[in-house]
Amino acid sequence: MNSVLSVQNLIxxxxxxxxxxxxxxxxxxxxxxxxxxxxxxxxxxxMKSILGLVKSRGAIKINGETVHFNHAGGVDxxxxxxxxxxxxxxxxGKEHLNMLxxxxxxxxxxxxxxxxxxxxxxxxxxKNYSLGMRQKLGIAMALVNxxxxxxxxxxxxGLDPQATYDLRQLILSRAQAGxxxxxxxxxxxxxxxxxxxxxxxxxxRIVRSTTMGELLSKSLKRVIFKTSDDGRAKSILQASGYHxxxxxxxxxxxxxxxxxxxxxxxxxxxxxxxEDIVQENNxxxxxxxxxxxx
Amino acid sequence: MTTLFKQELYKLIKRRSTWVCIVGIMLIATLLAITSKLYPxxxxxxxxxxxxxxxxTFVALLLIGSAASIISSEYQYNTxxxxxxxxxxxxxxxxxxxxxxFTYSMxxxxxxxxxxxxxxxxxxxxxxxxxxxxxxxxxxxxxxWIETIFSNFLTTWLVLSVVLLISxxxxxxxxxxxxxxxxxFAITIIGKVTxxxxxxxxxxxxxxxxxxxxxxxxxxPAMQKITGLNLDQLFVGNLIYIILFMIVGMxxxxxxxx
Ligand SMILES: Nc1ncnc2c1ncn2[C@@H]1O[C@H](COP(=O)(O)OP(=O)(O)OP(=O)(O)O)[C@@H](O)[C@H]1O
Ligand SMILES: [Mg+2]
Numbered sequence: 001m002n003s004v005l006s007v008q009n010l011i012x013x014x015x016x017x018x019x020x021x022x023x024x025x026x027x028x029x030x031x032x033x034x035x036x037x038x039x040x041x042x043x044x045x046x047m048k049s050i051l052g053l054v055k056s057r058g059a060i061k062i063n064g065e066t067v068h069f070n071h072a073g074g075v076d077x078x079x080x081x082x083x084x085x086x087x088x089x090x091x092x093g094k095e096h097l098n099m100l101x102x103x104x105x106x107x108x109x110x111x112x113x114x115x116x117x118x119x120x121x122x123x124x125x126x127k128n129y130s131l132g133m134r135q136k137l138g139i140a141m142a143l144v145n146x147x148x149x150x151x152x153x154x155x156x157x158g159l160d161p162q163a164t165y166d167l168r169q170l171i172l173s174r175a176q177a178g179x180x181x182x183x184x185x186x187x188x189x190x191x192x193x194x195x196x197x198x199x200x201x202x203x204x205r206i207v208r209s210t211t212m213g214e215l216l217s218k219s220l221k222r223v224i225f226k227t228s229d230d231g232r233a234k235s236i237l238q239a240s241g242y243h244x245x246x247x248x249x250x251x252x253x254x255x256x257x258x259x260x261x262x263x264x265x266x267x268x269x270x271x272x273x274x275e276d277i278v279q280e281n282n283x284x285x286x287x288x289x290x291x292x293x294x
Numbered sequence: 295m296t297t298l299f300k301q302e303l304y305k306l307i308k309r310r311s312t313w314v315c316i317v318g319i320m321l322i323a324t325l326l327a328i329t330s331k332l333y334p335x336x337x338x339x340x341x342x343x344x345x346x347x348x349x350x351t352f353v354a355l356l357l358i359g360s361a362a363s364i365i366s367s368e369y370q371y372n373t374x375x376x377x378x379x380x381x382x383x384x385x386x387x388x389x390x391x392x393x394x395x396f397t398y399s400m401x402x403x404x405x406x407x408x409x410x411x412x413x414x415x416x417x418x419x420x421x422x423x424x425x426x427x428x429x430x431x432x433x434x435x436x437x438x439w440i441e442t443i444f445s446n447f448l449t450t451w452l453v454l455s456v457v458l459l460i461s462x463x464x465x466x467x468x469x470x471x472x473x474x475x476x477x478x479f480a481i482t483i484i485g486k487v488t489x490x491x492x493x494x495x496x497x498x499x500x501x502x503x504x505x506x507x508x509x510x511x512x513x514x515p516a517m518q519k520i521t522g523l524n525l526d527q528l529f530v531g532n533l534i535y536i537i538l539f540m541i542v543g544m545x546x547x548x549x550x551x552x
Binding site: 067071089 | 301304305308309310368371372373374375376378379380382383384385548551552
């Protein structure tokens with residue numbers, strides 16, 4: 001099996017409060033796995049359990065080696081950023097990376113610094129770093145030893161658009177080279193661009209675990225027409241068998257494999273002028289909101 | 295383990311406060327050496343020399359602060375997660391920190407003993423010699439000096455083991471520092487009370503606060519009436535309590551979630 005990470009029946013209680021209920025999933029080599037869930041769903045707790053930061057029940061294996069609370073075989077193959085980056089104010093960014101890097105990875109530090117565009121401040125003490133600077137350093141620290149598995153909790157937290165873009169490129173290129181990522185994020189549009197697989201978590205239970213493509217294709221497409229006569233347009237479309245959504249706009253939902261050509265044809269044939277067509281794209285946000293609501 | 299120890303050493307060396315404290319203590323020691331040269335009646339040169347010109351006290355306080363922050367600062371900076379992710383073994387993490395603290399304490403005691411000797415040579419070259427005998431006409435000054443340094447080192451570690459235990463329990467350092475400082479001065483604060491208690495209940499002589507009298511009893515052998523223990527017993531008692539507190543601290547830390 002080429003599972004880099006395997007989580008089986010993970011259960012976690014904080015005192016009497018059960019936070020994770022039999023969570024089971026696998027992360028395959030080179031995949032970017034997105035972990036999605038509302039605040040308090042248990043994303044951070046799953047990550048902490050995988051890293052042996054908290055005590056939990058169930059079986060967690062990294063590269064086939066079981067992770068215990070105080071012992072783990074494959075640990076040098078994991079890099080992580082959980083919640084906030086841990087940074088010593090009296091060290092510079094460079095010193096952080098130098099301290100963590102193993103000998104064979106010392107060479108690659110400067111490449112990492114330039115990839116994340118940190119050269120401007122990397123030699124200053126971390127005490128005065130801004131939120132985004134700290135975040136970038138935390139990510140760099142997770143990546144510096146080129147681990148097989150990288151666990152990132154809200155990595156885009158505090159990053160500007162350029163930095164978000166740079167980080168995405170870096171993650172994609174590392175994944176291409178075989179690194180496995182487990183990433184949690186509330187910025188679903190970002191995750192949509194990044195993740196190959198998606199795990200949706202609701203109140204400590206996995207409600208969906210699938211590939212991004214499949215999750216999105218199962219969802220419905222919506223199209224909004226702006227026309228010269230919305231009232232007539234509505235009745236024409238309804239008569240042609242389209243499902244109209246409630247509201248003043250002319251909004252139809254398309255079934256799987258269905259295009260908008262037929263609807264356009266119907267409208268123009270009856271002399272309804274189409275001023276604009278807005279297609280609501282397959283949107284991870286909507287899919288997820290539906291899943292969690294349901 | 296070696297990696298962790300190297301990282302701890304790196305952090306200690308890179309901290310400005312490390313060097314500020316060492317230079318500060320050197321200044322105080324030099325000032326006291328000069329003062330005792332100028333006013334030998336009030337500041338007895340030999341006694342001050344034996345205490346490394348008061349550096350021993352300041353080193354103990356510095357070590358208490360370091361011991362309290364060596365664990366809690368990792369929580370404060372949110373870096374404990376990084377370390378656990380890296381090593382995955384709390385016992386090894388704590389062991390590396392203990393080893394660092396031990397190395398640091400050895401270094402400080404040796405350094406300030408050397409510095410005291412340097413000050414003695416500079417200011418008191420002709421005043422007294424290390425081979426001169428003490429009032430009891432048996433021990434020489436240098437033996438007394440070495441014994442005092444050693445006993446200070448040991449009792450400081452007794453306090454440090456308690457500080458390390460408390461900081462393994464709580465994520466904040468203030469309680470550990472408070473207990474450490476109060477513990478270090480406990481003898482001066484409640485020494486009379488414990489002495490009375492020991493008179494009444496004999497077994498209480500084995501309480502850890504009484505064991506802090508080790509250095510005092512080396513200076514004044516008559517102390518044995520109060521402590522109820524001889525020097526060898528004080529030595530072994532200190533050692534046993536240190537090991538005991540360290541084991542409890544290790545157990546507590548090994549079960550800690552982060
Ligand atoms: N140390 C703790 N003690 C008690 N309960 C905790 C602790 N840490 C987390 N919890 C509880 O576990 C649940 C899951 O928390 P977790 O931090 O994993 O959520 P999350 O999915 O990461 O949320 P967010 O999106 O806000 O980061 C929450 O109900 C939280 O209250
Ligand atoms: Mg979280």
